[in-house]
Amino acid sequence: MYRAKITPNLKKIFEKGERGEVLTLLLADGRRVKCRLEMLTYANKSDTDDTDVMVARIKYGDGNGELLAEEDIKEVL
Secondary structure, three states, rough: OOOOOOOOOHHHHHHHHHOOOOOEEEEEOOEEEEEEEEEEEEEEEEOOOOOEEEEEEOOOOOOOOEEEEHHHHHEEE
């Protein structure tokens, strides 16, 4: 049976997201954002690397969103 390996910050996001909480994240680029988790999924590591990495699809209050990998997230507040 396949069991996904969820990284520490993505696990925190998943747990809070399951409870319907609004997340506050401090991102590696210095932004502090408030968002909600839509889902955890996999995405290619880059345009030139087909390796899959787990990412969180997050949604902001204005309807926009983005995919965040473990290395994009400095801290889940």
